[in-house]
Amino acid sequence: MERSISDKDITDYVLNELEPRERLYVESMMLGCDDSRSDAVSLMEVSRLLEEGLECELRGAELQLDSERRREVFAYAPSEIWDSVLRVAASAVALAACVAFAIAAPVISKVAFRGELSKSQLARHTGIDDFSDVVDPAAFPVAMFETDDNLQTGTSDDFPTRVLLPTGAVNLGEMPVPYLGSDVN
């Protein structure tokens, strides 16, 4: 009878690499084909002999790491822990140094921004409640900068164009300007 399954199907069947549905199909095909059955049986024998032979390989040898190698594997671990501890400690020290530097040098805490301010924001910062004299609210303070404890206003000419930050000089002209709203009516 002509084979309706391939050699590879039979090998996959012997090696149990088929899905249940495929397995069933191969079995049903093998029922009516002596060649396929004897093929599968011979491959199963090869499979068993291979398992046995490879299991016997190096049987006389001591198949394990010696104590020195074993110790070295586990000796690696403490340094990893110390690495982690050192990383955390270094981060904490760096953070503390940044905070201390910021407190000691107020200029660093200056925040520069430009833009339109709402009535309520202007009132809060300037103490002026009545803005009836202001024709163009957008033209009113066009820029402000803040120090630790007070807020100063003025024209853009009054502001420094560069401030020193821990990472170096930053050109304020290139910094994004926070938008504070335009509800001055």
Added chain:
Amino acid sequence: MFGAKQKKKTEWVQTAMQRYEKPLLQYSYSIVRDLERARDVVQETFMRLYKQEQEAIEGHLSQWLFTVCRNCSLKVLRSQERYVHVESSEFEGRSSDEPSPSFELERKERVARLMELVQELTPNQREVVRLRFQNFHSYQEISDITGLSVGNVGFILNAAMRSLRDKMERDDREEKIIYLTKTA
């Protein structure tokens, strides 16, 4: 915090070592053909495991170990530019000193002959056969370890098994002819 984490990791690696030390040594030996070098490779493999996060490897530990072991073994092999020499005697089973029945002897002879034939396979076939029959990996796992496609793994195994089977049958036939010639 670190102590608990470290303890857990150590236990994890110890468990992995218990389970995979022997198969990895066998696998590495099959590539580097030197037990001491195989031990170095397996040590390196477990040291690398120690550096890994357990969560990242859980679920495919076996494939990870065999892949690293394979890469380290090949690196050793490349660095020494050694060619693999195989002594067939290395593959002879020495499982028992007790007298065995004749069929047992015959079977052992067949196994020894088959192991010789394994060495005649192509390197790809040899490796896939070992991963399958020595370490019982599935096609998918072998694919993960070797980088071959799953289909290719199946194809290689199919070819290797049929080649071994055919050579065994040919040897059996020749032996039979010799026996018949002698007795005639």
